Amino acid sequence: MRILIVGAGAIGGYYGARLLQAGADVTFLVRPRRAAHLAANGLHVYSELGNFSGPVATISTEELEPNYDLIVLSCKSYDLEATLQDIAPAMSDSTTLLPFLNGLAVYDRLDQMFGRARVLGGVAYIAVMLEPDGSIRHFGAADVVITGARSDSSTRIAQEFHALIRQSPGTRSLSANVDEVLWNKWVMLASGAVMTCLMRGTVGEILATDDGPKLMAQTMAECRAVANGEGIQFSTDDVQRVEARLLDRQSTWAASMMRDISQDAPRIEAQAIVGDMLVRAERHGLHTPLLRVAYCHLQVYQRRHDTPG
């Protein structure tokens, strides 16, 4: 299987390296600055699960030809439209896409452009970061990847990808109900992002306050109601797994968007992670006050960074 990974950032670089270690045929689509860096230094991944260091094959959008079986999308959500233009020359009628972006808007867009049968579902539960020196650092040892076909005709390629990625360390599953998996992650992430970004604290710090547990539970209920409105029913296990993470008083976790805000990142994925949940809530006539407050707060942050001074 010929795999094109779009972006050699935290997620693309990390899983690209893991796929290379598994013997996969991987090329990274990168923009000029990253291409020059990788040509000069190679790719370096530092992880408790094993490091990777070595040269990698890169390509520019001008050089692309339609000869990939799978294109893995690992850009930030705000770069999706530009990325879709860049990958156009690589798309053949038989190319399948696998996005690892957070949120569900990416699926609506890809389904609209290419059809659901050409888009696999994928989530990564991991904390990785592109360091200023261009290397990729994995924080902790958690690394869970769940992928799956979203239509019968892409079952084979989903199985082939799983067979490759399962050779890497971490927990790997192939789901027969990947839509539920995608929603489950989004509900967890959106709820966690709403609370940790609004309160500027970790889950444990929030739960130690008078109203923290109640507000966290309300945020999860708002996000679950949106999922239900979109036709997703969670199992008791799903609900308990999200609650175990977001109602854990010992937790030092905060959403990566909260970490981006703490580091004064110029752009955040507020629209994809919180704004789009709110749009869907409105579509179903749902009252979601915490999502609304959080999105207003995140928009203020983004607008201040869009128009400095």
Ligand SMILES: NC(=O)C1=CN([C@@H]2O[C@H](COP(=O)(O)OP(=O)(O)OC[C@H]3O[C@@H](n4cnc5c(N)ncnc54)[C@H](OP(=O)(O)O)[C@@H]3O)[C@@H](O)[C@H]2O)C=CC1
């Ligand atoms: N980091 C994490 O731990 C996790 C992240 N995610 C999600 O994964 C997605 C990616 O996040 P992350 O890897 O952290 O982000 P990064 O910013 O680390 O990496 C994104 C990379 O995409 C590249 N890129 C963007 N557009 C293009 C393009 N058109 N052509 C080539 N390269 C491009 C950027 O390159 P350039 O340098 O040229 O801008 C950048 O290196 C997000 O949606 C995030 O929410 C999900 C789970 C965990």
Ligand SMILES: CC(C)(CO)C(=O)C(=O)O
């Ligand atoms: C996997 C998880 C939940 C890791 O923190 C994430 O995607 C994020 O915070 O953006």
